[in-house]
Amino acid sequence: MALTEQQMREIIIADRRKKKMRRRRRRKYTFFISLFLVLFFVIGLYRNRDVLAPPKLDRGVIFIDPGHGGHDPGSQTKSRKEKDDTLRIALQIKKELNKKNFKVYLTRENDRFTERIKIGKMANRKKAKLMVSIHRNKAGDPRAQGVEVFLPKDDNPKSRYLGKQIMKQLHDEGFAKRRVRSGTLVSENNEYDELSVNKMPSCLVEIGFISNKHDNKLFDKNLKGNAKAVANAIEKTYSHYYEKDKKSKKDK
Ligand SMILES: [Zn+2]
Known part of the structure; x- marks a missing residue:
């Protein structure tokens, strides 16, 4: 057709x-x-x-001590060891502080033992401006929970400021507040070895109880948030004591 x-x-x-x-x-x-x-x-x-623009790390040195390590596990339960928890969060705190342009040294970045008395000396050698030792608590009573901060026995105001900031920030992340106090668990006239020879403001923080389910949940589920909280507390203390001039110049 x-x-x-x-x-x-x-x-x-x-x-x-x-x-x-x-x-x-x-x-x-x-x-x-x-x-x-x-x-x-x-x-x-x-x-x-x-990666493209690495942080400048020009704000001063912070020393973080992930408590225990190697043959010293710290506190233990059936399923976890304090030395693992402290390392995990310390590495994250380092990352957060690097983002804020702090140079950070850790006592260890793997499962290694360092004598406690040597830790403060390491911080001195690195010329750290602030030092925080990270631990986790343990109690016979599984209900015991919350954050506890220990300061050097001289209870110097800068260390106390640092400790209070850390307590406040971790409390904001959900941890119960216990105490910020000088000395050790058993004596006000003693101090923990890692806080005894260092020359910069310092404190030892027990981030919750490894023997308490609620604290472990808070610790694990919000690892990054908790690390940020500690990093923010360190930053606040640092700028309060070391960047006053800068701030007032900016204000003018
Ligand atoms: Zn410990």
Whole structure:
């Protein structure tokens, strides 16, 4: 059957229209795919900005001591050891402090033992401006919970300020408050070895009880938040004592 001229024209027009639609659709897809790729790339850059522009680390040295290690597990329960908890959170605190441009030294970054008396000496050698020793508590009574902070026995105001800030910030993360006090658990006239020879403000913080379910949950589920809390407390103390001039200059 032969087509009339009119029919032929209609077929050609319909064909052209189809091609046009297809081209339009293709253009639309290309646009969205390109947009997606660009977004993907930008988000990737944003997330890796620390790699592209490493923190300057020009704000002074902070010394963090992940308590215990190696043959000394610290407090233990059936399922966990204090030395693992302290290392886990200390590494995270380091990350958070690096983001704030602090240079951070840790007593250890793996499962290693250091004599407690040597820890303060290490902090002195690194010329640390502040030092925090991280521990976890344990009690016979499984109901015992909360944060406890120990200061050097001279109870110097800078160490007390640091300890109070840490207590406050961790309390904001849900931990119960116990005490900020000088000396050791058994004696006010004694002090923990790691706080006895260091020259900078320092404290030892027990981040909850390893023997308390609630504290362990708070510790595990919010590891990053807790690390941030400690880092914020350190930053606040640091700027309070070491960046006063900078602040007042900025204010002028
Ligand atoms: Zn301990």
